[in-house]
Amino acid sequence: MHSANIFTGRSFRRWTAALVMSGASCLGLSAPAPAQESTDPIKLTLHDWTGQLITTEIMGEVLKKAGYSIEYVQADYLAQFAGLETGDLHVAMEMWETTGREAMDAATATGKVENFGPTGMKAKEEWWYPSYMTEKCPGLPNWEALKEEACAEAFSTAETAPKGRYLGGPVTWGGFDDERVEALDLPFEVIHAGTDAALFAELESAYQRQAPIMLWIYAPHWAPAKYEGQWVEFPEYSAECYNDPAAGINPDAAYDCGKPFGEIWKVGWAGVKDKWPGAYDAIKAFTIDNDEMGKMITEVDLNGKTVSAVVADWMGANEARWSGWIKK
Amino acid sequence: MATPGSPALETNAAHDAAKALRLPIAWLVALAAFIAFWLYAEPVARAAFDYPKAYTVPLAKWISSAMKWLIDDASFGLFSFTDLTRFVSAVLDVPYRLASSLLSTGFLEGSGSSAIQIVPPLPWVAVIGLVMLLGHWLGGMRLGLLAGGCFLFLAVFGQWTSAMITLASILVAAPLGVVFGLLFGIAAWRWRWIERLITPPLDLMQTIPVFAYLVPVLFLFGFGPTAAVIATLIFATPPMTRIAILALRAVPGEIIDLGHMVGCTDRQMTWRVMVPAARESLMVGMNQVIMLSLNMVIIASMIGAGGLGFDVLAALRRLDFGAGLEAGFAIVALAIAMDRLSQAAAEKLSAPASDPATSGLFARHPYLIAALALAIMTTLLGYVVPGIHTYPEAWQLSTGTFWSEVVAWININFFDTLEAIKNAMLLNVLIPFKRFLGDLPWFGVAALLSFAGCRLGGLRLAALASGLALFIAATGQWEKAMITVYLCGISAVLAALIGLPIGIFAATRDRVWSWVQVAIDTLQTLPSFVYLMPAVMLFRVGDFTAMIAVVAFAVAPAIRYTALGIRKVDPRLIEAGRAMGCTEWQILTRIRLKLALPEILLGLNQTIMFALSMLVITALVGTRDLGQEVYIALTKADTGRGLVAGLSIAAIAIIADRLISAGAIHARRRLGLE
Numbered sequence A: 001m002h003s004a005n006i007f008t009g010r011s012f013r014r015w016t017a018a019l020v021m022s023g024a025s026c027l028g029l030s031a032p033a034p035a036q037e038s039t040d041p042i043k044l045t046l047h048d049w050t051g052q053l054i055t056t057e058i059m060g061e062v063l064k065k066a067g068y069s070i071e072y073v074q075a076d077y078l079a080q081f082a083g084l085e086t087g088d089l090h091v092a093m094e095m096w097e098t099t100g101r102e103a104m105d106a107a108t109a110t111g112k113v114e115n116f117g118p119t120g121m122k123a124k125e126e127w128w129y130p131s132y133m134t135e136k137c138p139g140l141p142n143w144e145a146l147k148e149e150a151c152a153e154a155f156s157t158a159e160t161a162p163k164g165r166y167l168g169g170p171v172t173w174g175g176f177d178d179e180r181v182e183a184l185d186l187p188f189e190v191i192h193a194g195t196d197a198a199l200f201a202e203l204e205s206a207y208q209r210q211a212p213i214m215l216w217i218y219a220p221h222w223a224p225a226k227y228e229g230q231w232v233e234f235p236e237y238s239a240e241c242y243n244d245p246a247a248g249i250n251p252d253a254a255y256d257c258g259k260p261f262g263e264i265w266k267v268g269w270a271g272v273k274d275k276w277p278g279a280y281d282a283i284k285a286f287t288i289d290n291d292e293m294g295k296m297i298t299e300v301d302l303n304g305k306t307v308s309a310v311v312a313d314w315m316g317a318n319e320a321r322w323s324g325w326i327k328k
Numbered sequence B: 001m002a003t004p005g006s007p008a009l010e011t012n013a014a015h016d017a018a019k020a021l022r023l024p025i026a027w028l029v030a031l032a033a034f035i036a037f038w039l040y041a042e043p044v045a046r047a048a049f050d051y052p053k054a055y056t057v058p059l060a061k062w063i064s065s066a067m068k069w070l071i072d073d074a075s076f077g078l079f080s081f082t083d084l085t086r087f088v089s090a091v092l093d094v095p096y097r098l099a100s101s102l103l104s105t106g107f108l109e110g111s112g113s114s115a116i117q118i119v120p121p122l123p124w125v126a127v128i129g130l131v132m133l134l135g136h137w138l139g140g141m142r143l144g145l146l147a148g149g150c151f152l153f154l155a156v157f158g159q160w161t162s163a164m165i166t167l168a169s170i171l172v173a174a175p176l177g178v179v180f181g182l183l184f185g186i187a188a189w190r191w192r193w194i195e196r197l198i199t200p201p202l203d204l205m206q207t208i209p210v211f212a213y214l215v216p217v218l219f220l221f222g223f224g225p226t227a228a229v230i231a232t233l234i235f236a237t238p239p240m241t242r243i244a245i246l247a248l249r250a251v252p253g254e255i256i257d258l259g260h261m262v263g264c265t266d267r268q269m270t271w272r273v274m275v276p277a278a279r280e281s282l283m284v285g286m287n288q289v290i291m292l293s294l295n296m297v298i299i300a301s302m303i304g305a306g307g308l309g310f311d312v313l314a315a316l317r318r319l320d321f322g323a324g325l326e327a328g329f330a331i332v333a334l335a336i337a338m339d340r341l342s343q344a345a346a347e348k349l350s351a352p353a354s355d356p357a358t359s360g361l362f363a364r365h366p367y368l369i370a371a372l373a374l375a376i377m378t379t380l381l382g383y384v385v386p387g388i389h390t391y392p393e394a395w396q397l398s399t400g401t402f403w404s405e406v407v408a409w410i411n412i413n414f415f416d417t418l419e420a421i422k423n424a425m426l427l428n429v430l431i432p433f434k435r436f437l438g439d440l441p442w443f444g445v446a447a448l449l450s451f452a453g454c455r456l457g458g459l460r461l462a463a464l465a466s467g468l469a470l471f472i473a474a475t476g477q478w479e480k481a482m483i484t485v486y487l488c489g490i491s492a493v494l495a496a497l498i499g500l501p502i503g504i505f506a507a508t509r510d511r512v513w514s515w516v517q518v519a520i521d522t523l524q525t526l527p528s529f530v531y532l533m534p535a536v537m538l539f540r541v542g543d544f545t546a547m548i549a550v551v552a553f554a555v556a557p558a559i560r561y562t563a564l565g566i567r568k569v570d571p572r573l574i575e576a577g578r579a580m581g582c583t584e585w586q587i588l589t590r591i592r593l594k595l596a597l598p599e600i601l602l603g604l605n606q607t608i609m610f611a612l613s614m615l616v617i618t619a620l621v622g623t624r625d626l627g628q629e630v631y632i633a634l635t636k637a638d639t640g641r642g643l644v645a646g647l648s649i650a651a652i653a654i655i656a657d658r659l660i661s662a663g664a665i666h667a668r669r670r671l672g673l674e
Helices: A002-006 A010-027 A050-065 A080-086 A097-109 A143-147 A149-154 A177-183 A196-209 A239-243 A277-285 A290-301 A307-317 A319-326 B008-040 B059-072 B081-105 B124-156 B160-190 B192-207 B210-221 B225-249 B253-261 B266-277 B279-295 B297-302 B308-317 B321-350 B366-384 B402-439 B442-457 B459-474 B478-507 B510-525 B528-539 B543-568 B571-579 B584-595 B597-613 B615-619 B626-635 B639-670
Strands: A042-046 A070-074 A091-096 A113-130 A164-168 A188-192 A214-219 A229-231 A262-269 B107-109 B116-119
Touching: A042 A050, A042 A080, A050 A070, A050 A091, A050 A277, A050 A290, A050 A307, A050 A319, A080 A097, A080 A113, A080 A262, A080 B210, A091 A097, A091 A113, A097 A113, A097 A262, A113 A196, A113 A277, A113 A290, A143 A149, A149 A164, A164 A177, A177 A188, A196 A214, A196 B308, A196 B402, A196 B528, A262 A277, A277 A319, A290 A307, A307 A319, B008 B442, B059 B081, B059 B210, B059 B639, B081 B107, B081 B160, B081 B210, B081 B225, B124 B160, B124 B321, B124 B366, B160 B192, B160 B225, B160 B266, B160 B279, B160 B297, B160 B308, B160 B321, B192 B225, B192 B597, B192 B639, B210 B225, B210 B297, B210 B626, B210 B639, B225 B279, B225 B297, B225 B597, B253 B266, B266 B279, B279 B297, B279 B321, B279 B510, B279 B543, B297 B308, B308 B321, B308 B528, B321 B402, B321 B510, B321 B528, B402 B478, B402 B528, B402 B543, B442 B459, B442 B639, B459 B478, B459 B639, B478 B510, B478 B543, B478 B584, B478 B597, B478 B615, B478 B626, B478 B639, B510 B543, B528 B543, B528 B615, B543 B584, B543 B597, B543 B615, B571 B584, B584 B597, B597 B615, B597 B639, B615 B626, B626 B639
Parallel strands: A042 A070, A042 A091, A164 A188, A164 A214
Antiparallel strands: A091 A262, A113 A214, A113 A229, A113 A262, B107 B116
């Protein structure tokens, strides 16, 4: 269609363009993007963790194969909602139930942002400790071991002794750890890290010194692959346990159980459906599972491959799957 | 300003002694009343200790709904408010697009991944060549080599692509910041009412953390590089304006008189007399704008600007300290190159032009011709030899895991020692001070502030100080505000204690000063994230780590302004002092420090402002202050909550600023300096 630009006469150009357009539609040419869809680029947001970069790049590559124009925009995980609401940004591939729920609900309530369904990945979050700590606290991973004084003391620091020190996620993540410690009567003090970088910096530091640490870890992430350790096994999560004090071990308190598994959602601008209907279907169809993602994250963060290379490998190995997402 | 050794000093002395005696009594009485109130009034006046919840003003809600109205409904009839802001960002987008096409993306037809490149961006060889030419033109061989070296660093360490994206946005933001800042400064210097009008917004712009207004900026100006440019402008312009006002006011009366005598018009007076005369201080302002713009790189990357800031964040999330440090130093390299070039440019442009009598295009514009030739030739060559266009990957260097290993080594060998130091500091200084501040009754503090304001600056200052304190209490932020005061207070004091001696020492030694300048430019532009995460590894999350980050950042203005003030002292006065037989110590304390006092105080003021501006960063290592409140508000997209917490931070800053400056004026009067 660029050939039309060669002619300088304006009416002539418009006329030619119309001719080409109608010609294309008459002949039923398989133009890359269907004629009624916009040729504007679809903007996908990139955040600062590897898993999200991989998910987004897979989606982007698939959409490219379907003939769409793609643009990656670097955006903050939560600040991006301002852009998604106004339509400056279009698709965010990973919105974790566990950390992004409130912002997502606030945005979808405006009607300008739409939930494109689950990615198929499940976020796991729980208390986690390195394997070398089983020596000092042999009852683990059963949570009841943490109630023993000696065990709690093994996890303590000068500021928290004799209580153990548990490094929780940033306050913005929620997680109800203060409530959990209270409800299960654990001799632990909850310290909140400000960011997840700080969280893993502490883990790295402790791991290098084989020093005690108990902290909040989530997956899919490179940490469980890099460091040897286990999740603490709390009583299993149920909705009643969080909402109803009577349920669970402690009859007087809620949150007397472990953390829920959370979906990881795809969200985006509500206008995507009308502007790029084909892309909308493809995005909704996208799924991937935890194991696949865990492997890809490890390839990038620990084996030093680039995100693009890992995505290209995946695209090569899973052609049947992704071509299913974009077939009309 | 003062004239040293004036006879007034002698005659005032007796009077001052009497005054000095009278003053502490009032202060002692006020303090005693405050302590008595604190100790005994709690059972009687509960509300004076914990602000009653029922009377909390729901300001956050009001702001949120006002913002919603502004975004959704506000209209000027023909167009809505959002249309206006979108228009502004469309205008800003033009120079940004141009810069980024030239440096990073190339000129494109179409958009997104289907775009076709018509002209490629400038090859790296050309950019380095151009920078060297520019440096040579502005400041000779040395500057050319320095600037070229900085840019070569970017290429060698594989930061080129990201660095060019960052450079494009700085090239738009920094000049705009300088121009706006200077214009506001001139207006405020000319008309006093403008100064009064813009001073409160200036304080707010500099002290409200960017995170607090990020959400509304994104809604109004759209998500992307231009919103980042606007956020950068809001943050980076105020120091320029402040310095411009100060500098214009400090222009000697003789020069102004001369200007009037030779019959300058107002316009000539401003641009031909005042601005050139204030050049040296204005250059400091320019330096600050560039530094602060680069400071925003991290936050800008969160809202779609990409570039080096994004690389830093991503590297630290995977704890790759080496990569974080390389990207961080790339920002520093950019900062140093841009700062030195712009300083040389200011010097060259304001110097009288030596009229070139030579004719002929080539002779008159040798640099321009060379630059054009270089750009065109390398672009053409780039099609043949790809290495000229994109820096070959095989030549790239990286520190790899070296820095991570250094941190690991320190961690394994010295953690216990560091932990002991940290615990001693925490248990003996930080925690007691925090508890002390937390216990104070808000009403008593407000009353004490009001008293201080009244003594130092009169009733208006008293009303301002107590009003702002009441604002903090009434919006329900008192407890968090006290933690903020504790963290920033300790950090600012430490920064001043470290910064002042260094500034004094370096000011009179040119060689030392040039190194110190590099060091403080580095501290100010190296994203604090880069050293924050290793600090977390060594000191765990918490207040101590936060304090290190704040001190590292806030020490820069303390050093810079002190040195600037001392270096500006007229050498003839020093000579005169020597001739009169002053010892070096006397010259320092009686002449240099006294004359540099306004700059030193401005430096202290800036130290406090810088410390407060780091609050949001400290929230990232788990402090529980107003910074964290702002951060939480951002994560919940709660405009009102964020702005209220931001305004509380601003309130603290303004109280500190006004009381310090009033105290300084007071002190100067007592010392007979005015």
